[in-house]
Amino acid sequence: MHTMLTKFFEYGEEEIEYLKSVDRTLGAAMERMGRVERVIIPDLFAALMHAIVGQLISAKATRTIWERMQNRFGEITPQHIAKQSADDIQACGMTMRKAVCIQHIAGAITQGAFNLEELLELSDADVIRRLITLNGIGKWTAEMMLINSMERRDIVSWGDIAIRRGMMKLYGLPSLTKEQFDAYRLRYSPCGSVASIYLWEISFE
Template sequence: MRNLEYGEKEISYLSKKDKKLGKLIEDTGFLECKVSEDLFDSLVGYIATQQISNRAAETVSMRMSLKFGIVTPEKIASLPDEEIKSVGISMKKAQYIKGLSEAVLSGRLDVEGLAGLTDEDVTSQLTSIRGIGDWTAEMFLIFSLGRPDIVSYKDFAIRKGIMSLYGLKDLDRGTFEKYRKRYSPYGTIASLYLWHLSENGG
């Protein structure tokens, strides 16, 4: 694990671009963000924990770590679907994870090579794999590749954070894009604070 690198330059930029976000950053203080360096293992984790609560995701992640350790394509490919499912995920997710390992082993997906691609190309390659959508690709971009400019419309907590920060009753895609562009090129740092706001009763 390494820390997502950001500091005064990024915080100052966001604070100047958006006073409400700047106040949130000032009130909250520095937020640490860990970035995983094992790309395949982390991608499996995002698939396993998509569309469930944070608490459930923590439980699934802990069970996977205890049962399988660091997962590799070879290890996953050797497991029956039922054994993957036994960590507390659906059979469909277990099959998605098995399919990911097969895509990597066949050479269809070069997980390590994703680090050298643009955000758009990473998303395109990942979402070509069954069971990986935009949210999973965006979490991979943030928490595995440490990309600095990701704000996920598919993430409920991000949308909740934006609505709370700006006093909005709903958030359509056009309004979301307005804020996403305002935060660029440091959208990921904005996301950290929006998540924090959402998770702490914002």
């Protein structure tokens, strides 16, 4: 079986110490948990496909569908995926809407209508702006690309239910407003992505 090239999100003492200094509650949780690793997919196309598969479903379901796709199509490249029908893609266990999006995006990239590599040169905000022009890509999916593929340093996603749940658990909040969320996000900056890695872990504890 072809396995996708993955690595861990790179961060070190500097980010950990910074977050501990700006937020004692988060710092204490980080101390208790030790180092938390986040697996990322450096390949932009594979990461984008993975993010679409993961929209609105659990991490476990995402993993199952992703394994089926790799078994069925081999390497997840625009050329391989563009050749598949939406029915073949859907047969891996996702909704038809996602399958159609995946097929369209693979086609657009193969035909040169969308250049993923150009994203590497852009700011976070411009990456989001460019990605959401693609059918089926919203802000959450774009933010997942920034953190889970491009290793951008300061991403904390309001659209991510697990991140919000992690925040509520960490600070003992019965609910979370966008204003509260933004205050925490600004506090973590410029190391928001490492905070996110811990918040995800907290939400599943």
